[in-house]
Amino acid sequence: xxxxxxxxxxxxxxxxxxxxxxxxxxxxxxxxxxxxxxxxxxxxxxxxRLLAPSTAMAVVAAEFATGAGLLLIPASAWPRLLVxxxxxxxxxxxxxxxARKRSIACSCLGAVGSHKLGRRQVALLPAWLAVAGLxxxxxxxxxLQEGGLLLGFLLLSLIATQIYREIPLWRELxxxxxxxxVSIAQSxxxxxxxxxx
Amino acid sequence: xxxxxxxxxxxxxIGAVVFIQFGAMIEMFEQxxxxxxxxxxxDKPTVLDLGASQGRLASGAGLxxxxxxxxxxxxxxxxxxxxxxxxxxxxxxxxxxxxxLWVVVVPVLSGDASQFLEDFRxxxxxxxxxxxxxxxxxxGLDITPAAIAIEEGRMVEAHTVPTVRQLYAxxxxxxxxxALARKQVRExxxxxxxxxxxxx
Numbered sequence: 001x002x003x004x005x006x007x008x009x010x011x012x013x014x015x016x017x018x019x020x021x022x023x024x025x026x027x028x029x030x031x032x033x034x035x036x037x038x039x040x041x042x043x044x045x046x047x048x049r050l051l052a053p054s055t056a057m058a059v060v061a062a063e064f065a066t067g068a069g070l071l072l073i074p075a076s077a078w079p080r081l082l083v084x085x086x087x088x089x090x091x092x093x094x095x096x097x098x099a100r101k102r103s104i105a106c107s108c109l110g111a112v113g114s115h116k117l118g119r120r121q122v123a124l125l126p127a128w129l130a131v132a133g134l135x136x137x138x139x140x141x142x143x144l145q146e147g148g149l150l151l152g153f154l155l156l157s158l159i160a161t162q163i164y165r166e167i168p169l170w171r172e173l174x175x176x177x178x179x180x181x182v183s184i185a186q187s188x189x190x191x192x193x194x195x196x197x
Numbered sequence: 198x199x200x201x202x203x204x205x206x207x208x209x210x211i212g213a214v215v216f217i218q219f220g221a222m223i224e225m226f227e228q229x230x231x232x233x234x235x236x237x238x239x240d241k242p243t244v245l246d247l248g249a250s251q252g253r254l255a256s257g258a259g260l261x262x263x264x265x266x267x268x269x270x271x272x273x274x275x276x277x278x279x280x281x282x283x284x285x286x287x288x289x290x291x292x293x294x295x296x297x298l299w300v301v302v303v304p305v306l307s308g309d310a311s312q313f314l315e316d317f318r319x320x321x322x323x324x325x326x327x328x329x330x331x332x333x334x335x336x337g338l339d340i341t342p343a344a345i346a347i348e349e350g351r352m353v354e355a356h357t358v359p360t361v362r363q364l365y366a367x368x369x370x371x372x373x374x375x376a377l378a379r380k381q382v383r384e385x386x387x388x389x390x391x392x393x394x395x396x397x
Binding site: 029030032033064068072144145148151152155156158159162163165166169170172173 | 198201202204205208209212213215216217219220221222223224226227229230
């Protein structure tokens, strides 16, 4: 019973450290794929037109750095502090959308989904703070190398999700390529055949 | 320590770039798919209305009487002019037809389809020529390539056949596998021209 409790006391902060890391790295990479969409969200939130692209890049970089930092240097407090700051920024964006009574595309995960900014971001604030607090209470003690391995595994897993999405599309297009090739070959053949007769 | 950090940064950068590249490819593939949908180049059969012929005995529409006795069969209607029909005929070229597949060649515009039969070496007792359009008119079918599914001797469903893959997909499962094995090709490779069904 005691061992189980000790294991749980060890595992819970580790999980609390990994969850925001996964969410932030994933969100950053998806946003990086459609920076324009995220830039439009920032403009709708009041960021000046000229600053929106660079702000979008800065947010993406901050999310990625925070996610990577959580995994690479678990003992350090600054990534968890950044999680709190980012969560406050997200909630602030949600509150701004609510206050302006405007429907603003979230672009939280780039072009994936069609959520709007609003209550969801505000409601998630306590969850972000809770996981950061939980991890801060007993920071995980894995090494930089182990953290690197975790980050590598995370990136590979995210790449795998892209491949999983891509393969059906690729198969369809591969079939199309053969379709077009067969079609061209047969058109050429029938054209030649017609000329012979 | 610095080397480790530099390696990790490099791995992160490569991972991020690979992820984004895959995302860009997905975007591109989806755009091509959208274009295919827009250009009506989707490998998807369209169900045709059999009207009064639905549930009718095959022989009642001028098809061979021995079709009335088969539990399941597919009757493929090809015209001698449409490009997709030629592609389908090319897939059957010279080989024995898959079991339970009948082919009705409907000559249009000119000729008696003999050139078509010769070009694609379509011979046998399951190849018919609807020279005077008696069969297609009796069924009310005015599109080729089309297929009619026969169950217990009755016509149950008609659909267009935009690709060779759809032809094989329309065959009963066991026959489809045998046909594919005989052709020594993969099912994915059997997709051929996906043009909108050519109207005769």
